[in-house]
Amino acid sequence: MFFSIVMIALGIYTIFYGAKIIFTGKVSKKEEAKISAYSQKGARTYKLLNAGLSIVVGLCIIAQSIINILETQGILSDTFIYLMIPWVIILIAIVVYFIVAAQCKNMKDQ
């Protein structure tokens, strides 16, 4: 139960981080230095990608914690498939992230 609450807090923080990137347009200093050489389009796509990944991962973490809590309370049983869904989504999101992030470097402004 305690671990699930901690994971929910982590999920909320991750969503906040993603939302912060969208609202302020700023990523971490290290990443800002990395994308400084990118084109405007590449940098924007990279930031959107970061924001999207953070929000998706945050939502999946929360979903998984809620499933765990519901299982602990006996409301849900045999949650293996429910637990696998967020993991699969996270995995797909990470794969998409790496594929698109690699493209960002080569993007050019029109």
Place this chain on the structure above:
Amino acid sequence: MSKQKTTGEFSKVGKLIFVLEKCNGKAAIGSSEALISPKAAKILAAVSVILLNVILAGIAFLLEPVMAPYIALRDLTNSLMMLMLLFSLLLSVKNIVSVLYTSDDLSALMPMPFSAGQIVVAKLAVSIKFPVIFSFVIMNATFLGLGIRAGMGAAYVIGTVFSSILIPVTGMAIATLLMVVIFKIFGFIRNRDVMVLISGILTLLLTVAYPVFSNLFGRGGSAHAAMSVLSAISDISDSFVNISFMSRFMFDGHIAGLFISIAVTLAVVTLMMFVVKLFYFSTALSMQNTGAGKKAVSKSALANRKQAGVKKALTAYEAKNARRNPSYMIYGFAMTFMWPLFFGLPFFFGNNAIFSEIKLPFHSAVAPLAALFLGLTASCCACGFNILAGTAFSREGNAIHALRTMPVDFKDYYRSKRNFAMWICSLGSVAYVLILGVVCAVTGVVSVGSSWFFLYGACISFLCNSIIINCLLVHNAKRPVFHWDSETEISRKLCWINIVAIIVGFVMYFVLFSVIFMSLFLDKPDVALNKDKITAIILIVSVLFVIILLAIAVAVDRCSVRRAEKSPAEFE
């Protein structure tokens, strides 16, 4: 006319807050850099905050019946208010020091058309923004969720809204009051290096205190235990006038409680403003002009230095260079010697005192394995927490250009750095293993004849130190950072090798305990195992391991000098 003047002053403070936030590098919601239109960003941010409030309130609403049998709502809200006060106090201490004293913007702000009062108000507003928003969101959502489920009245709702603003303001005012008085009275604290030293020591103390107290007062981790801790915090909160009076208003409906709580906050804020007006500017301006203390070089000191060889002289230079800044003292020396406090203390106190399980004297077949993992743990922790090797070349800064012009062989220069780092890390690992061996032999934990295992552990630790330090030195030689703003900036950064070493040390630590538990199992008389055979296998494995480690250490030592020679840190 006066209304116009007040509006003008407010707009001036508002502009100054915007400027200060920009200068501090804080990103503003809905700025031109936002990925969506600024207006949409602001609307979405507001909607997100409301949504978060609703979610938190919903969680509190659902949890209320679960918590009700363990703790009364009054105690729960009091303890949460107390925790929020402490949180805002601690957060404000850090913010106040950075915004009021170390931000270096006072000399730029003073000539601007702002009064001293406007500058102070703007600076305080910048530092209080986050605690107030955080408290407003968290307290309102959770308290209202809990209160609605428990069927509380209007006084509870009004009290919640007021306390979500008053508590962080009180915390910030107390923090400011304390900081301004401390900075005025204790002049030495205005030195930034001393400030870093003090904050480092406080962080270390808090980190060490946590495992000690949690083990001393831990009561098994049940729901009852957790709630009894919250009840204890609630009892302490009665001593805080604003919380106890606000609680009376929220739960007993005493209207005077609300006014007294507001009055207390106003009194603290007024006192804080008075103290700031009296002391702040004189103290902050005195911090703008500081310089390093200089000492004349004596002839005898120079004569002594000449007699030593090049490598010794360079090692002495390295030793002096590494002690020049308090932040190096914390992250280069203190952390290397203090790691047993994090790893050892929790297992000596309270419910987790596992050493009480071991039958004395400890003479198991797996003792060489235990010594092996002890040596690895000591080495990984001492080197992992140490920044001396990882910043050895970067620490030179602009002085590297002077060093390059000297007739010094790079190999000697490299070895001087390696020797010094080895000395310090060995004091924090090899010496500890040996001291532990002596203590165990004297107290009878191990027999004197078996205490050679500790020598074996110390040997493993020394070899492992050599490998890690050489890796760290080559890593820094390949990517040295000679241009930095402050020494604190480079002293706090651990490179990936440090982090890997800490993680490996942590894993080795758990393996060490697994081995000790395994020894408890093997030492049982009813275990039908060929103990002589196990002892022989373990001894062979231990000897093989030390031979392999020795070969790796020698190879790494030889290669690292050559690899560092080809790096940007090399002398031209």
